[in-house]
Amino acid sequence: MSNPIAIGSVAELLAHAKAMESEALERYLDLAEQMEVHHNPEVAELFRKMARVERKHVEKILERVGDKDLPHIPPWEYQWLGEEAAEAIASEDVHYLMTPHHALTLALGAERRAFGFYARVVETVEPGELLELARELMEEEREHVALIEAWLAKVPEPADDWAEDPDPPLLQE
Numbered sequence: 138m139s140n141p142i143a144i145g146s147v148a149e150l151l152a153h154a155k156a157m158e159s160e161a162l163e164r165y166l167d168l169a170e171q172m173e174v175h176h177n178p179e180v181a182e183l184f185r186k187m188a189r190v191e192r193k194h195v196e197k198i199l200e201r202v203g204d205k206d207l208p209h210i211p212p213w214e215y216q217w218l219g220e221e222a223a224e225a226i227a228s229e230d231v232h233y234l235m236t237p238h239h240a241l242t243l244a245l246g247a248e249r250r251a252f253g254f255y256a257r258v259v260e261t262v263e264p265g266e267l268l269e270l271a272r273e274l275m276e277e278e279r280e281h282v283a284l285i286e287a288w289l290a291k292v293p294e295p296a297d298d299w300a301e302d303p304d305p306p307l308l309q310e
Contacts, residue, residue: 161224175233
């Protein structure tokens with residue numbers, strides 16, 4: 138199996154889940170601010186809405202944690218399938234003229250990566266409480282994928298010339 142994940146406890150999986158959802162929340166807030174700077178309020182509001190959704194996910198994880206202590210995991214020891222948390226949207230994938238369709242496509246990719254992360258955990262852990270939690274988190278991400286797919290089906294696809302800017306930004310020298 139490629140990219141094995143070595144998560145050995147419920148607390149460790151919850152630490153990963155909290156980190157993943159927190160990173161997604163912060164990234165959406167950053168992207169919303171970027172879109173505001175570039176006078177793209179429609180996409181900025183969409184990213185803010187996604188941030189609110191992610192904030193609820195963080196709160197749900199924290200409710201699961203309760204008064205238990207989560208292990209401290211140094212950033213380089215997280216068991217992500219890639220270089221970043223699964224639900225984080227890469228800043229380089231964002232364009233200042235992107236449309237809601239683009240933003241939702243990026244969000245869909247993030248939710249699919251989160252599903253893939255939990256699916257990999259399900260494949261690699263032994264039966265028990267950890268496996269049950271991994272399955273539950275995987276199913277939650279499956280629901281998120283379905284919600285984003287439904288949302289995406291309601292927004293128009295961008296025109297072919299969506300990235301043409303008659304007044305492009307200039308770099309200061």
